[in-house]
Amino acid sequence: MQPPTIICVDDEIFLLRSLAETLKRKFGENFAIEVAETAETALEIIAELQAENVDIPLIISDQIMPDMKGVDLLIKVYEKSPKTLQILLTGKASVEDVGKAVNYANLYRYISKPWQEDDLILTVKEALRSYSQDQKLAEQNLALHQLNASLEQKVIKRTAQLEKAKKAAELANEAKSNFFAFMSHELRTPLNSILGFSQLLAGDPTLQEEHRKQIKLVNRSGEQLLTLINDILAISRLESGLMTLNERQFDLHRLLNFIKEMLEIKATAKDLQLILEWSSNLPQYIYADDVKLRHVLLHLVSNAIKLTETGRITLRTFQTPFPGQQSPESITIHFEVEDTGLGMNSEFIERLLFNPFQAPLNGNLSEKMDLNWSMSHEFIRLMGGELIAQAAVDRGSIFTFKIQAKVYPPAEQNSSKFPGQIPPQSVPILDQDVLSSENICAQSLALMPGTWIEQLYQSAAQCSDRQLQSLIEKIPPEHSTLAQLLKELVENFRFDLIMELTDPYVYK
Structure with a gap:
């Protein structure tokens, strides 16, 4: 394969031979030297070398020639081989000619005649070095472009695989649900x-x-x-992300007292104190999801009783400033459940809150824990908080969380501040004793037709939430309290309580 070629062009034979001999002596080991007495011959040599895929790093041309000026030759060379660097030999070149060579060709430098051999050799050497660097840079850019194209294809392929895996996982999760x-x-x-x-x-x-x-x-x-x-x-x-908040107005003080009354018997049976504390600024009526809040508090206090053998359990509640508060009705309520029980190490707490279905790490607690932690943790997240545990072995535990809520002032209980919602005094806490009381049965269910009550009973016995929802929609707007209560029972799958409520009317 022919080495890279330097082309020399001059109509004076003596100068052309002298130029070629000088270049062969200094660069002949790595480059071939071609000579041309006319511009036309030079263009023919370039065409032949390009046909043979021979690299042409440099052309050295005289300016004054009979058939074509050196500047015009270099412009034509640039059109055929734009990467080839050019040196112009001239003794009479005008500023206009040099400007044309710079603007329309690839002029590296011009050298005045007669040239100095050292200056010529140094100029050619630097031109060849510059050409070599440009070639390497072009090769690196090409390799980088090919690498980018390859990476893009891999990313597209990997993205398609991930999308396919995501859809498969979603289908599997939906099938499981x-x-x-x-x-x-x-x-x-x-x-x-x-x-x-x-x-x-x-x-x-x-x-x-x-x-x-x-x-x-x-x-x-x-x-x-x-x-x-x-x-x-x-x-x-x-x-599956189907669980949502069912917010309404309710009596927070009554809810806290209900928790204490429900679990005080268990605490007393173990000679434990169950203490309820709340701050003086804690609002009585708030707008939040009382069903999920009650579930979380019952669970935390109940498990605190299980973990504690001596001492006390404290349920503490207070209002804290709402970060970035935009409305005076928006508040943050802080809950704490503190016990003096066995306590837990940090590794056990992490397992308990985030992977509750694995075996407990602490053998002393293996029979004292239930599987409700995951549900309570997600309920708290839905209400805008995070369950945090602080504990030390043999020194008890403190579980804390916050929820976002809105204040429902007593002075506005009958206003339309929360349209379509039930006044807080008419919304009872949904414990079994209240639901089965005569008050709700006589004043609510008794207002509906007997056939409707019987259908409600049968639908609850069949656990048909769709039929129950359809029946609830038939309740007149003026009895919205009953509709709200039954709706929450259906959403919490308490068909047994619905059957208990309707039983006196079906079996008289």
Whole structure:
């Protein structure tokens, strides 16, 4: 393969030979030297070398030639081989000619005649070095462009794979959620029948006491199983993002007292103090999701009682400044559940809050923990907070979280500040004792037709939330309290409580 070629052009044979001999002596080992007496011959040599894919790093041309000026030759060379550097030999070149060579050709330098050999050799050497650097840079740019193109293709391919994997994971998650929902409904249907008939049998006066105890055991076991089924379905709804907040106005003070009354018996049975504390500025009526808040507080206090053998459990509540507050009604409410129990190390807390289905790390606690932590943690996140645990072994634990809420001042209880919502004094806490009370049955269910109540009972017995929602929509607007209560029971899958409410009207 022919080496890179330097072309020399001059119409004076003696000068052309002298130029060629000088270049061969200094650069002949790495470059071929071609000579041309006319511009036309030089262009022919360039065409032949390009046809053979021979590199042409440099052309040295005289300016004054009979057939064509050196400047015009260099312009034509630039059109055919734009990367070739050019040196112009001249003794009489005008500023205009040099400007043309700079603007329309690839002039590297011009050298006056007669040239100095050292100056010529140094100029050619620097021109060849510059050409070599440009070639290497062009090769690197080409390699970089090819690499970028390859990376783009890999990114496109990887993105397509990830998108495919994402869709597969979404389909699998949806299938899992649908399976949980279907199985939960299927399991609740026979289970509610078991609970209903066990309740009927327990009321039979002809039963012996031993049989009555056995039936009560069946009923309690069934209720525990129903709670577990409801929890599984709730967790599947959380994972699929279907769980939402159901906010309304309610009495926060009453809710806190309800928590204390519900769990004080358990605490007293273990000789523990259950203390309820709240700040003087804590509002009584707020706008938030009381069902989820009650679930979290019951769970945290109940587990604090399980973990504590001596001492006390304190439920502490106070109002804190709302960061970036835009409205005076918006507040942040801080909750703390503190105990003097066994305490937990940080690794156990992380496992408990973020991976509660693995075996506990602390053997002393293995029988004292339940699986409600994940649900409570997600409920708190839905309400705008984060569950934080501070604990030290043998020194008790403190679980804290905050929720965002709106104040519902007593002076505005009957205003339209929250359109379409129920006044707080008419919204009871949804515990079983209140729901089964005569007050709600007589003043709410009794206002509806008997056929509607019977359909409500049958739909609850079948665990059909769609039928129940359809029946609830038939409740007149003036009885919105009843509609709200029943809607929350359906959303929390408490079909057993709906059956208990409607039972007196179906079986008179």
